[in-house]
Amino acid sequence: MAHPTQLGFQDAASPVMEELLHFHDHALMIVFLISTFVLYIILAMVSTKLTNKLILDSQEIEVVWTVLPAIILVLIALPSLRILYLMDELNDPHLTIKAMGHQWYWSYEYTDYENLGFDAYMVPTQDLTPGQFRLLETDHRVVIPMESPTRVLISAEDVLHSWAVPSLGVKMDAIPGRLNQTTFMVFRPGMHYGQCSEICGANHSFMPIVIEAVPLEHFENWSALMLEDA
Structure with a gap:
């Protein structure tokens, strides 16, 4: 960050x-x-x-x-x-995630899994724990396996948004009625923070993006737990 x-x-x-x-x-x-x-x-x-x-x-x-x-x-x-x-399109990504912009939060769906999806809201300042960052932390993180080509399908439900993570070199507009896509591959584990980069309304600055890159075996454990909870 x-x-x-x-x-x-x-x-x-x-x-x-x-x-x-x-x-x-x-x-x-x-x-x-x-x-x-x-x-x-x-x-x-x-x-x-x-x-x-x-x-x-x-x-x-x-x-x-x-x-x-x-x-x-x-x-x-x-x-x-x-x-x-x-930066061209990947023909065979290992993972595909659909990101949908709302006023003012992101919802995610892992299209390779059944019933694996969640909404990601910003954590209010009063609820932050030590080590978390103000205006950047979300209640649910987008967990992806490192060193795996990942495709993100991006759209919006209401107004224009923009899904941007600077450390990954990713910035793609989320447009209602249109499905854009971007691809990336994270080569080191850790947390990668981003924010909506389109002026989308009063709470534009309160819809952050958190990408957590983990080893493949940790991602498989996380996805199994999420499916059990669903």
Whole structure:
């Protein structure tokens, strides 16, 4: 989860988020180089005779400021297309979960199991126990097996919502009457927190998402207990 005074992204917990972090650093370095180069040109034009008409009308300069941006766009486009390919639909996920947005809570259904589903409400501040986080904890957590491809089908019952978990690199809109989907795979155990990222009404900031990644045998035990309770 995020920490006080944190400036960068959360630690990656999925391969896609790792790629997004690398792409962010890559694009940021390109922006830094462009900014430095433009600043240098501005200072040089102010302090030297680069404003000479023969220099500004040079064909070589026109070629450079046409070709150079094209090269920069290619350097940005190629890694971004690679990430889009990695985020593409999974053909054979190990687990499928349906997430439905409501005002103002999430309901989940494990479609591979019969009668395995629950609503997830935010835990009020007065009910929090030591170690839980205000505005981020829910009464039911979405438990998934780690190192297993997971597909989430996302929709909404009333208004627009958005199912987002930053550490997993996941953000997908929940639209009434439309079924969107996203896929991810968590490679380390632990808790991963998210929130609705669409302004969906008065209690928009009170519908958090909690993903708990556990080893496969623990997930099987949890699902068996949930089915018994159902």
